[in-house]
Amino acid sequence: MVNYNLNSGVTTFENFDQNSYSMKGQSETMSLFAEAETSKISNLDISQNDAILTSKAYIPDDVKLDYSISTNTIIGPDNRIQVSNPKEWPYRATCMLYMEFDNVYNNVTGQYVTIVSVGTGFMEGPNLLVTAGHCTYGDVTNDGDYQDNITNPRFPNRIRVYAGANGNSDITESYVYFATVSKINIQKEYYENPTFDYDWAACQLNWNLGNEIGYYGKISDWYV
DSSP: OEEEETTTTEEEEOOOSTTTOTTHHHHHHHHHHHHHHHGGGTTSOHHHHHHHHTOOOBOOTTOOOOTTOOOOOOSSSOOOOOOSOTTSTTGGGEEEEEEEEEEEEOTTTOOEEEEEEEEEEEEOSSSEEEEOGGGTSBOSSSSGGGOOSOOOOBOOSEEEEEETOOSGGGOSTTOTTEEEEEEEEEOHHHHHSOSGGGOOEEEEESSOHHHHHOBOOOOOOTTO
16 A cells, blocks of 8 residues: 655555554454444345445434435446435535645646646545545646646645535535545555556545544455
């Protein structure tokens, strides 16, 4: 794994697998806690909702579960629609991301500017955000006015996170579900050659936003 600290600008490298994971013991404890939380939906039809029942998610106590929620993916035809209640569960655990890259040279104006890219991510733990690798590492000087004809991918200087945002009115640092990314973790293969093959990233936030809004889960029995 490649770890990048946005506060210090330091890049480090880490061997990462299920045996070297320093939080391995706590992972089981957290999963047991999450299983207690997901027991709220134990009356669902297991044959049709097995992915939900085995998912290790944290749902805040003030959330009333909607049993009609499915586990469909968007692989195949894209039939997504805009939701009218993005600050309700489960939508609020999806985040809008603003990636800022400083000191990028504009060939037309001759000035160094800050480029802002927009992406999405989702909460996977108390302070864990999952997103695409290209949202956290890439060549921002390979097109248009910023083309420098050099392959030079880089990490952003800042990533701003807005969970459950509903339009531009929520894009402010006073927004109640606002956070910033402290650390970026990407796979070594993506760091060496940023292609779609390893296009994912795990980001640590500057506070436990997930404990406030909830976070999505996963099947996690690897620690056994």
